[in-house]
Amino acid sequence: MRRFYGIAAGTGGVQRRRSLSGLYVPLTSSAIVKRVLSILLLLLPHFLMARQEPVWISFKKEPVFVRNPTFSLLKIRDERSFKAQLGTIISGPKSSIAVRSNDEIASTFDDLLSPGFSPDSTRVPIIIRIQELIFFEKEKKALQADGTCRLELAFDVMRDGKPVQLTTYTARTIYTRSFGQTDRLELVARKALESAAQYLSNWIKINRDKSPALVKGLKFVYIDHSIQQASGDTVFYHPLRPLSWDDFQAAPRIGSRNAASIFPTFSYEGHSRWVNGFIEVQLTFKTFMVKSMSWVRPGHKDDYGLLHEQKHFDIVKLIVERFKQRIIADPDMDFEEYNSRVQFLYLEAYRDMNRWQEQYDGETQHGINRAEQERWNRKITQDLKNAEDLTAIMLSNRQ
Structure with missing residues (x-):
């Protein structure tokens, strides 16, 4: 039978903890202070980031156009789990900051795409579902960060009153920026959206006479x-x-x-x-x-x-x-x-x-x-x- 021995906590400001051998060994007050400090140091970056104001992306009101568009925009839906968040970026040496948008992303994408993808008898009406739009970065050197913008979209068409998925699009746009160059984020996201629109337009051109979802x-x-x-x-x-x-x-x-x-x-x-x-x-x-x-x-x-x-x-x-x-x-x-x-x-x-x-x-x-x-x-x-x-x-x- 294994036995455990210990000294009751009491005088001298001494507490007991169990050792690996099963015996209780004393934990001094100074050790407790050191442990608390180490925990605080680990949490400090998170506290600092939480207290920092996020970077707000403001999209320019300049429509996105592509060559020979084959679809028109019917609707945009934002299906992201956390609609307010766009990831985090490096704000300084060993520090990060949240990224957010001044406007709803679905509304912003609608403003960017509607002028160039208006209804037309030769264009396929499309529902765009935003599944992910997020930035993440890692520190480079000389006050620079290497970043990636990940955009995931799904494209649907209506058939018999129900949306039917045509295809999906995933893009990882890689960029490098200086810590203070946050306006580059808007350009990166815009280019990712433009590439997605061009991809869909080309896909429809190739599959228009082949896809059962496209042909009535x-x-x-x-x-x-x-x-x-x-x-x-x-x-x-x-x-x-x-x-x-x-x-x-x-x-x-x-x-x-x-x-x-x-x-x-x-x-x-x-x-x-x-x-x-x-x-x-x-x-x-x-x-x-x-x-x-x-x-x-x-x-x-x-x-x-x-x-x-x-x-x-x-x-x-x-x-x-x-x-x-x-x-x-x-x-x-x-x-x-x-x-x-x-x-x-x-x-x-x-x-x-x-x-x-x-x-x-x-x-x-x-x-x-x-x-x-x-x-x-x-x-x-x-x-x-x-x-x-x-x-x-x-x-x-x-x-």
């Missing part, structure tokens, strides 16, 4: 490339510009028993841009015939034969309208693969065009069967009108 959906805009005057070797489809025999400029094909032949076809071009959260895809459709691949035999340039060839041209226009409708109604169309999806639908429409042309020539016997020719004339005219009307309705319903 697809919108298609259709343009028909149609001019009434022939352009070189090409005649573009126009309802007010019917074909003429002058458009058939190739030599008659040897071995063919047809009186005439037309080479009609179609193509499309597209480009996209970001508008109010949607990827707006502008598609330009070209329905045309090639003069150097279309021909007519001498002695067969009558109105009946020209109408037969015109209906070949009208069939292509009909297929283009149905191609437009397929794009709008396609259930597999999405913003990530819309380009390849439109290309797939184009190939499907191209095959449909060839089938229609073959069926038309087969049933009319290349125009020889006048009864069938008349039936196809009415059918193509009515189908084309219905298709154009339906395309307009579908586009209107998608707006």
